[in-house]
Amino acid sequence: MKQEQADVIVVGGGLGGCAAALAVAKMGLRVIMTEETDWIGGQLTSQAVPPDEHQWIEKFGCTKTYREFRNRIRAYYKNNYPLTDQAKKDPFLNPGNGWVSRLSHEPKVALRVLQDMLAPYINSNQVMIHLNSKLMEAEMSNDKVASINIQQQSLSQEIIKLTAPYFVDATECGELLPLTNTEYVTGAEAKQETGEPHALDQPNPSDIQAITYVLAVEYVENGDFVIPKPAQYDFWKTFIPTYSDKPLLSWYAVNSADITSLKEFTLLPNSKKIADLFTYRRAIDTRHLAKNLYEGDISLINWPQNDYFLGSIIDVSEKERQRHLGNAKQLSLSLLYWLQTEAPRYGGGRGYPELRLATTALGTEDGLAKYPYIRESRRIKAVYTITERDVSKDFITENERCTFEDSVGVGSYHLDMHHTTVTNRTFYIPSKPYEIPLGALLPVRLKNLLPACKNIGTTQITNSCYRLHPTEWNIGESVGYLIAYAIDNDISPHQVRVEKNHLSAYQQLLINNGVEIHWPADLE
Structure with missing residues (x-):
């Protein structure tokens, strides 16, 4: 069996995984990232979903690197496509003029831009990516992940053992959680458990979004x-x-x-x-x-x-x-x-x-995306679980906003839950611009495994607004910097939240690297 080692293993090459890998590499650490398909980018590429974003995205409400990604998308079209003069001059070019997004574009362009953003770190061997790799098993030791095995989906079917001080689950369905015995939930929670008025009377783990x-x-x-x-x-x-x-x-x-x-x-x-x-x-x-x-x-x-x-x-x-x-x-x-x-x-x-x-658009023979669009993942049982009362306009007055002392990012989207598999229920509840609490990124027990996408500590209802592109990117990036900070200071991620001096220093690290952790008071 082949063995490889890094400072951080990121399992899953979606937006959260890419953002986590970028942040870790920028801090001088080495990353191995695995991806089940042959495309990194997740929602934007292999799942073929242009970015769902909020109304302030052009000026606020995302990280600096996510904004760089958006700028690079527009620059790619302007530098490589035979655009009209009007399109070239448009600072807010929307390549597809899709009405769901201010930046509706082709998945292959997103793939190219993400590859370019990671290229310096790949070329310097700070980031290694294993594509077409399936997660097989994990080895545990004292509430920590010791190693994982992946299998190359090629003729060789080679199995590779990956070891690192830290592991990041950036898979679309939280695939690392059951393999590591991480406490998690799926589907619908009960009102008695979450205190959410739109929750079911009884929990139903199988009632998962389409x-x-x-x-x-x-x-x-x-x-x-x-x-x-x-x-x-x-x-x-x-x-x-x-x-x-x-x-x-x-x-x-x-x-x-x-x-x-x-x-x-x-x-x-x-x-x-x-x-x-x-x-x-x-x-x-x-x-x-x-x-x-x-x-x-x-x-x-x-x-x-x-x-x-x-x-x-x-x-x-x-x-x-x-x-x-x-x-x-x-x-x-x-x-x-x-x-x-x-x-x-x-x-x-x-x-x-x-x-x-359009079979060429998605890189497949059948014209379908390489991977289904996943709206809901396994979700860690976290130190803090975000509920409907934290974000819904029904519980936050007009002049208030969702704030957290341990915020590590921001986002905004409706509580948009698509029809579920058992009850077939759906919601579209107005929400307030929200923040991402560090407590929602910390598993209740495991010490060196962190989530980086839709698998954070949300309920089914709040997952429906924290699942979108810029928020997933922010989660992954903040997790990457959290790991780097923990390694640099020889403490655990959980200690970062508990010890106020470290929390403040970590948040300053985020701010210095362009992560917005609070919404402006004068947001219109």
């Missing part, structure tokens, strides 16, 4: 690109979810402004101002281009219609996990087939055969 297999499509005028009929199309065509009287494959979905009603959608912009879904997560708007680089606009299809909630992929057998992943893929392909053949067209007629599966 996953989505995003697919990329290109709209080509007068084209005819109908795919073969998916094997499960007849099932999904007639499937009516419990929360609706309309088929899932329809132009109707739950209205986020009033979850008791349905809202009508359509595919393309129209005179009646019916919400058009093609532009929702459009990743490239060809009107920005001075040359015919693409045959049509490209959009990433992550809609209510392809949210898969018929079963969880967490803490189930591998056979059941693969069944649900296969079903989720079939749902997305069935949505595309429905769009191409049967979807009512605005103005009359049925079907949009002009939609072409």
